[in-house]
Amino acid sequence: MDNLAYKMQAMCISNRSRTSIHDKVRVCFYGRVSTQHEEQVNALSNQLQWYETILAEHPNWEKVNVYVDKGVTGTQAKKREGFMQMIKDAEKGDFDLICTREVSRFARNTVDSLQYTRQLREWGVEVFFYNDGIWSLEQDGELRLTIMSAMAQEESKHISERVRAGQRISREKGVLYGNGNILGYRLIKGKKSIDNTYEIIEEEAETVRMIYDLYLTGMGAKTIAGKMVEMKRKKADGTYNWEHLSVLRILNNKTYAGYISYNKSYTKNFLGHKRVTVRDVSQYEYVKGNFPAIVSEETWNRVQAIKSKKVVIVDGRKCSKPISKDKWCRHLVCECGSVYGKYKWRTNKNGEVSNGYQCRHQIRYRKRSFHEKQGLDGTGYCNVPAICEWKLDFMAKSILERLWKDQKSSVEELLQDIQDNYSEETGITDREYQIEKLKRESERLKNRMSNLVDMKLDDLIGSEEFEDKKCTIDERMLQIKNELAILSQDEEDNEPVEVEGEIKKIKEYLNGVCDLNQKQLSDELVDAVIARITPMENGAFKWYIQGEEYDTETSFDESKYVLYDRFTLNFEEAKKYRKAFGNFIRAVQWKDLIVEVYIRQD
Ligand SMILES: [Zn+2]
Numbered sequence: 001m002d003n004l005a006y007k008m009q010a011m012c013i014s015n016r017s018r019t020s021i022h023d024k025v026r027v028c029f030y031g032r033v034s035t036q037h038e039e040q041v042n043a044l045s046n047q048l049q050w051y052e053t054i055l056a057e058h059p060n061w062e063k064v065n066v067y068v069d070k071g072v073t074g075t076q077a078k079k080r081e082g083f084m085q086m087i088k089d090a091e092k093g094d095f096d097l098i099c100t101r102e103v104s105r106f107a108r109n110t111v112d113s114l115q116y117t118r119q120l121r122e123w124g125v126e127v128f129f130y131n132d133g134i135w136s137l138e139q140d141g142e143l144r145l146t147i148m149s150a151m152a153q154e155e156s157k158h159i160s161e162r163v164r165a166g167q168r169i170s171r172e173k174g175v176l177y178g179n180g181n182i183l184g185y186r187l188i189k190g191k192k193s194i195d196n197t198y199e200i201i202e203e204e205a206e207t208v209r210m211i212y213d214l215y216l217t218g219m220g221a222k223t224i225a226g227k228m229v230e231m232k233r234k235k236a237d238g239t240y241n242w243e244h245l246s247v248l249r250i251l252n253n254k255t256y257a258g259y260i261s262y263n264k265s266y267t268k269n270f271l272g273h274k275r276v277t278v279r280d281v282s283q284y285e286y287v288k289g290n291f292p293a294i295v296s297e298e299t300w301n302r303v304q305a306i307k308s309k310k311v312v313i314v315d316g317r318k319c320s321k322p323i324s325k326d327k328w329c330r331h332l333v334c335e336c337g338s339v340y341g342k343y344k345w346r347t348n349k350n351g352e353v354s355n356g357y358q359c360r361h362q363i364r365y366r367k368r369s370f371h372e373k374q375g376l377d378g379t380g381y382c383n384v385p386a387i388c389e390w391k392l393d394f395m396a397k398s399i400l401e402r403l404w405k406d407q408k409s410s411v412e413e414l415l416q417d418i419q420d421n422y423s424e425e426t427g428i429t430d431r432e433y434q435i436e437k438l439k440r441e442s443e444r445l446k447n448r449m450s451n452l453v454d455m456k457l458d459d460l461i462g463s464e465e466f467e468d469k470k471c472t473i474d475e476r477m478l479q480i481k482n483e484l485a486i487l488s489q490d491e492e493d494n495e496p497v498e499v500e501g502e503i504k505k506i507k508e509y510l511n512g513v514c515d516l517n518q519k520q521l522s523d524e525l526v527d528a529v530i531a532r533i534t535p536m537e538n539g540a541f542k543w544y545i546q547g548e549e550y551d552t553e554t555s556f557d558e559s560k561y562v563l564y565d566r567f568t569l570n571f572e573e574a575k576k577y578r579k580a581f582g583n584f585i586r587a588v589q590w591k592d593l594i595v596e597v598y599i600r601q602d
Helices: 003-016 038-057 081-092 110-122 141-163 165-173 202-216 221-230 244-252 297-309 360-365 368-373 389-426 428-457 463-494 499-513 523-529 571-579
Strands: 025-035 061-072 097-100 126-129 185-188 197-200 259-262 267-269 276-278 285-288 312-314 317-319 340-347 353-359 530-535 540-545 561-569 593-600
Touching (some): 025 081, 221 244, 353 360, 389 523, 389 540, 428 463
Parallel strands (some): 025 097, 097 126
Antiparallel strands (some): 185 197, 259 285, 267 276, 340 353, 561 593
């Protein structure tokens, strides 16, 4: 690290901690090591040397303590003695800063992390996540969002992992799933699922190769689909119903290059009005399979390269389509059909840069008004006004607030889902239900027994009948007693999962994510909820909300959407919104924002 960068970093540290640059920052380190095997625990403590390196980088840090939790996977979570001690010491004010390696290793889960960082913040203790470069007391909202989104990602992983634990175990072993209904392959079931493999069906494999070859000649998916019909090539289902999507699916499937892709399952997104299904291609993992490839790896790679550069036609116009890193650029499509570019709108007095977005067609060919001012014919030029970033956030938040009037019920619904999944996972509710049921039956039997005795005493039944019935009841009572004993035994053995506690945490976490009071919405939230935004020349904005089926730019179909809500955001509302973040707007420059919300009608 050069000297300047070093000084900068030292300054940043002093700004972030409560002490001045001359004072020492009292720091403690927290590490969690886990392993599959007990005997590795000691060896792992050597790995804690990482903090020495960090200490050397920060000369004004004074090491106060090192807290470590060691344990075997799955059991260390409960104890966490080191962590709990550290929290106690933090409350006493033993140190100013906790340095830990990464968000995911800090607490049991990310909900936990969030709660503890908040608690620590109240005590004035900062947490520095070294690998993630996150300082928990950082004023910048961006950073908090970074933490949030890191957590969101982790959390969804956490939930899905529980839900799909069984699947995950199979994945780790490299099991092929499915009904084997994939064009070109036949699923051969092994003795165990791990031995499952694919065998090539030559006739179908030929179709797959054709599709890849035609695509490499520059032919589009739609044209290829037509060719397939023409050439009477069958699909996996035996039909000739080729569509451009079926071609794309084949071009997207790495199985054909001999790989198994994991994590393809859909993640349920709980934030939307309706549930949103998200397919995150970036989260696919590929593992070499135990079956032959149909196309070479080189072919596969070339096809992927072309796909990522491919020009798409939006409303009859060609747009270059590399997926933008900017969340708004990913969704903005001009009324004229062009995509959007981001630029620096202005620098505010406080040095904060605000961004603007403008139609790319305009950036390239200038606005219609420009041509007309020159006395030229403006026909064919776009005149949709540019938009600044905060207005997009403002509109999005207003839409979300309106859409989620029933947010609470949506969260409740999700929690029910999670709870159900937990029950499947742990059998907790099932066991409780069983116990309850047996107890009720036992009550009923006791009643019947007492009735039976009454009847006998009143001579309504004979001795033989009484003995017979009593015997049946006694037998069943004994059975119930044994079953209850087994069920409660299970409970002790299994250390019941604290479902209620977990659910409570998830709930708090969800409320945190659904909190719209942040300056900028997270990328994930925008991607999950918004399919497309179309600014119009008349000043209106069309917002298309993602439906159950996740829309991408290639699959977006405007005709499937209907107007759901239309509202105006006026100067007063905008002023109030801006003021919350310490910004001001002038009435002279203000134009009301007309927001039209479209939802998918399937
Ligand atoms: Zn335009």
